Amino acid sequence: MKTFSISEAAKQLNLTIYTLRYYDKEGLLPFVERTASGTRLFKESDIEALKVIECLKTTGMPIKEIKNFISWCSEGDTTLKQRYDMFLERKAAVEAQMEELKKTMEVIEHKCFYYKTALDAGTEDVHKNNKIGSNFASTY
Numbered sequence: 700m701k702t703f704s705i706s707e708a709a710k711q712l713n714l715t716i717y718t719l720r721y722y723d724k725e726g727l728l729p730f731v732e733r734t735a736s737g738t739r740l741f742k743e744s745d746i747e748a749l750k751v752i753e754c755l756k757t758t759g760m761p762i763k764e765i766k767n768f769i770s771w772c773s774e775g776d777t778t779l780k781q782r783y784d785m786f787l788e789r790k791a792a793v794e795a796q797m798e799e800l801k802k803t804m805e806v807i808e809h810k811c812f813y814y815k816t817a818l819d820a821g822t823e824d825v826h827k828n829n830k831i832g833s834n835f836a837s838t839y
Contacts, residue, residue: 703742727765730745758793
């Protein structure tokens with residue numbers, strides 16, 4: 700079975716060695732084996748677990764809750780329901796984030812149109828008869 704050093708694991712995951720050490724210190728890596736001298740040995744399954752940890756972090760999940768998830772995983776089948784429910788909650792959180800990002804994108808696209816039109820006309824006056832809102836809102 701192939702193992703990876705912490706630097707190899709970090710490179711595969713596009714993380715820093717310090718991040719992996721922090722995760723270990725926070726108890727997120729109880730599954731990572733160590734040599735007699737204490738060197739971490741990452742297996743392919745550890746890399747996959749870290750991908751899930753990174754995914755959960757990206758959703759905004761706090762380290763403490765990720766640690767709970769890791770603990771549930773080590774407990775086995777008795778925690779399947781908790782893990783399933785947790786991922787349903789994460790799914791809902793990501794869907795809400797996506798909706799917010801969609802609204803943000805709409806504003807950005809509108810402003811791109813606004814400024815492109817003004818640039819093409821050489822003036823913002825092109826928008827004076829447009830019902831974009833107050834001059835302040837239109838300019839900013």
